[in-house]
Amino acid sequence: MNNVIHATNIERVEADVCIVGGGFMGAATARALAKRGQRVVLLEKGYCGAQASGVNYGGVRRQGRPVSQLPLSQRAYETWKRLPETIGTDGELLISGHLRLARSEADLAALHAYAEQANPYGLDLRVLEGPSFRKRYPWLGVRALGGSMCPGDGHANPRLVSPAFARAARAAGADVRDLTPVCETSHDGRRFLTVAHGPNGPVEVTSAWLINTAGAWGNQLAGRYGDAIPMKSIYPNLWVTEPLPFFIEHNLGVYGGGIYARQVARGNVVIGGGRGVGDGEHARPLSATTRAVMTEAIRLLPALRDALVIRSWSGVEGETPDDNPVIAPSRTTANLLHAFGFSGGGFQLAPGVGEVLADLVLDGATATPIGAFSLDRFDAAHRASQDNATGATS
Incomplete structure (x- = not known):
């Protein structure tokens, strides 16, 4: 004391x-x-x-980080695996896997290259593409050509x-x-x-x-x-839909950034992408950003087409x-x-x-x-x- x-x-x-x-x-x-x-x-x-x-979005992912961050990310991962005994709650942590999507052949090549760099750190990345990818993920739109799966990653409620x-x-x-x-x-x-x-x-x-x-x-x-x-202030733009029938199996990202999505147990889909606005102290989301990113998100996730957005928000972060x-x-x-x-x-x-x-x-x-x-x-x-x-x- x-x-x-x-x-x-x-x-x-x-x-x-x-x-x-x-x-x-x-x-x-x-x-x-x-x-x-x-x-x-x-x-x-x-x-x-x-x-x-x-x-924030609540992604508990190692995949997609710069290789220089992976030793630190792996160290943090050991605590995430023991979350309930560490903080007394599971924090709605779900080890769903993190699927990083490719929208072009160049993206697929980059995912293969990243897997070679990252797997020595224990990520166990596997790149799927072609008919086997389409068969495995019928709920993804044709905009997604393939993806890299990190099975140990997931998401939680910040x-x-x-x-x-x-x-x-x-x-x-x-x-x-x-x-x-x-x-x-x-x-x-x-x-x-x-x-x-x-x-x-x-x-x-x-x-x-x-x-x-x-x-x-x-x-x-x-x-x-x-x-x-x-360093500058940034204002991530996020929103959540009404509860939907469960269809998103993993925490989703996209090579090159711009869209990320996850579905919680209640059925709501949490989506992020683009930037809101702020003054360095306070932040608010932008409806124009939400609409633009949602248009691309629907191309990846057609089941979102008729979903209602029930809340949007932002925060202040340093970049x-x-x-x-x-x-x-x-x-x-x-x-x-x-x-x-x-x-x-x-x-x-x-x-x-x-x-x-x-x-x-x-x-x-x-x-x-x-x-x-x-x-x-x-x-x-x-x-x-x-x-x-x-x-x-x-």
Whole structure:
């Protein structure tokens, strides 16, 4: 339990680790650290799991990720397989398989090439095409020429899973605080002081470590320590239909992106594609985007032709230029770790990210390769663009 001292109306808290951002990443990290004996304070400006972590599509997939993400994705997968014992609920997790569809011969060739790269990591991808594919999936439209199946992938309900990780972190001993936005943070050369304002007044958290899992707002915190990266806000466009007779067997994606769909046990079909709009803080879906993507979705899934869309939504996420996240120590400040910029693909990764960050705090390193997620890669890209602009060579 944290040592809490009250002076006047300010609550002062001593912790080993302070985590800013109570989405899936922050909650998984808090749980992993608390399970390893650390005194953890998690500060969330709203409610844990209520931002992008709770309103995303819910895909639990390894297939289609950059190869650099697969070791981390596999590590997360081990926790997904133990979800009920980890967080006390199955989160409506369904290991349905993930079928990534091809709409051209070039797409099929790319799926075969990706399978060769990814299968050494344990994905067990199998590419189907031609008459055998058509016979196996009569419910798909002729627009789908083939597909790559990852049998161990699936989908879950983010509205259940993300908050459940926050509850599991609290049960493990973490001090998890909703409605407690951070006002300022500083480092005195030895420890961090993080000032927030909770429902009962101001809170000062002193900690040896600070972890930035603030999602789409993570770059703002990183910038306070000179670690800002080129990142923009994106607003995924999602919607759900009325309940339909069950026909979609798998979590579906499309090579090249743009459409994804899954059907839940109640019969509703969750569909995503394109972008909504937002101002960096709030987001809303666009009906024009929904109509355009739905037209293409019907070509892949003819059973959607007469379906009613009953709800649409969006969220705010952070996108990096290479679609890879930052999972890295600060370049300027000891004991500061960043994990943000997941570019719409963080839901499946989160349990693994929490364990990796716990490794970095307690062991100083991790066995999971994270070099592709460094801050320095943006410096290299910036230097390369400057060299190209000036004609410099090395």
